[in-house]
Amino acid sequence: ADIKRRISRTKDAILNAKKAGARHRVSYTVRREGAGQVALVGPANAGKSALLRALSGAQPEVADYPFTTRSPQPGMVAWENVNVQVIDLPPFDPELSPPWLAGSIHAADALAVVLSLGSDDLLHEAEDTFGLLRRQNTWLRPGEPPVSHHLEPSAVGRVPLPAPPVPPHEDAPRPKTWSAVVVASKLDAPGAEARLELLTEVCPALPIVAVSAETGAGLDDLKAWLFGLLEKIRVYTKAPGKKPDLSAPFVVPRGATLLDVAEAVHKDFVANLKSARVWGDGTFDGQLVPKDYVVRDGDIIELRA
Ligand SMILES: Nc1nc2c(ncn2[C@@H]2O[C@H](COP(=O)(O)OP(=O)(O)OP(=O)(O)O)[C@@H](O)[C@H]2O)c(=O)[nH]1
Ligand SMILES: [Mg+2]
Known part of the structure; x- marks a missing residue:
């Protein structure tokens, strides 16, 4: 009761x-x-x-x-x-x-x-x-x-x-x-x-x-x-000669390209991006990939400016 x-x-x-009308705006x-x-x-x-x-x-x-x-x-x-x-x-x-x-x-x-x-x-x-x-x-x-x-x-x-x-x-x-x-x-x-x-x-x-x-x-x-x-995937970045930080992924939409990842990492990377190497399921280890490469979940990416 x-x-x-x-x-x-x-x-x-x-x-x-x-x-009374919405006097308190949430x-x-x-x-x-x-x-x-x-x-x-x-x-x-x-x-x-x-x-x-x-x-x-x-x-x-x-x-x-x-x-x-x-x-x-x-x-x-x-x-x-x-x-x-x-x-x-x-x-x-x-x-x-x-x-x-x-x-x-x-x-x-x-x-x-x-x-x-x-x-x-x-x-x-x-x-x-x-x-x-x-x-x-x-x-x-x-x-x-x-x-x-x-x-x-x-x-x-x-x-x-x-x-x-x-x-x-x-x-x-x-x-x-x-x-x-x-x-x-x-x-x-x-x-x-x-x-x-x-x-x-x-x-x-x-x-x-x-x-x-x-x-x-x-x-x-x-x-x-x-x-x-x-509907997103996780990729990891690494500096040349260094190990990737697997605890800190970049989260990007499915279908995102290398260029999208570069943009997520740093704005400057987009203009200066020359090439990238990728370690992942869809590539040979350390394979050079173009800017329009579609990244895959779990990819480790070495960006080169
Ligand atoms: N047995 C059981 N009771 C639950 C469970 N989850 C919530 N309750 C009970 O259900 C009642 C409502 O829980 P709330 O989480 O306040 O429900 P709500 O959907 O947020 O409700 P509103 O804020 O009114 O929309 C409470 O008494 C909770 O203790 C559960 O997993 N098992
Ligand atoms: Mg509630």
């Missing part, structure tokens, strides 16, 4: 705040840090904040009533030698979400849709969440594991992914899509396994990663999926 009263008081406060974008930014999207009480706590050093508030999170809360998630910035957000709700929430979601590089395997209302929550994303023109594409890592999701959604509208003519820009995974949270809850099976029936064709912030189950895999969502 106490919780119910608290919930209704929270809802009243939110609705009154909306009526900054809804968070400055990018690390390899890229993944936003946590999902209904109230799904366990988004608990997840960020379990994955990172961040300490967002966690509580058993809805709308605990009122503003974007960033945290850094370390996976191997890279960091992924994860943004915890207020819940996605047809009536009560703050008006800036869609902006925060669209500003992210990729999305993790969090749905609770502990909720009796899971199927409605899933349908509402994917419905809201569609209405806000948030088109999803399936996230992939990091390059050269083999990872199986816990399950895959069975509903065809909604397709973005076809552009009116060939030169028109294509609607943006976000790479996404579904995080099925609270795997430790009673009946979670059966609910995971049910979830696949209403979930679009995205990888589903089942986790528990409580027991830690699935969190290591989830960290890898979070980096994979960014």
Whole structure:
């Protein structure tokens, strides 16, 4: 009863705040840090904040009533030698979400849709969440594991992914899509396994990663999926005659060229770049490569100016 009263008081406060107009402006974008930014999207009480706590050093508030999170809360998630910035957000709700929430979601590089395997209302929550994303023109594409890592999701959604509208003519820009995974949270809850099976029936064709912030189950895999969502690769640079620093990769988009790497290392390198040698899977050791060489994950590059 106490919780119910608290919930209704929270809802009243939110609705009154909306009526009064947004006097307190929340900054809804968070400055990018690390390899890229993944936003946590999902209904109230799904366990988004608990997840960020379990994955990172961040300490967002966690509580058993809805709308605990009122503003974007960033945290850094370390996976191997890279960091992924994860943004915890207020819940996605047809009536009560703050008006800036869609902006925060669209500003992210990729999305993790969090749905609770502990909720009796899971199927409605899933349908509402994917419905809201569609209405806000948030088109999803399936996230992939990091390059050269083999990872199986816990399950895959069975509903065809909604397709973005076809552009009116060939030169028109294509609607943006976000790479996404579904995080099925609270795997430790009673009946979670059966609910995971049910979830696949209403979930679009995205990888589903089942986790528990409580027991830690699935969190290591989830960290890898979070980096994979960014669709980037890691390369290393070395000075002639020196060893590369394998703890400090340059993170570049898949398909990046040597010139892109040079730019990431230092602006001056781009103009002065003469040649480069590469040690990697796709080359002979120390092979000279041209500026338009497409780098591969794990390449070690010796830039020569
Ligand atoms: N059993 C179990 N409970 C969890 C787990 N993760 C979160 N919870 C509980 O679920 C409730 C909601 O957790 P939050 O992390 O605050 O949920 P949220 O999605 O951030 O909620 P909002 O901020 O309202 O959107 C809390 O009581 C948590 O203790 C989990 O892995 N297992
Ligand atoms: Mg929260």
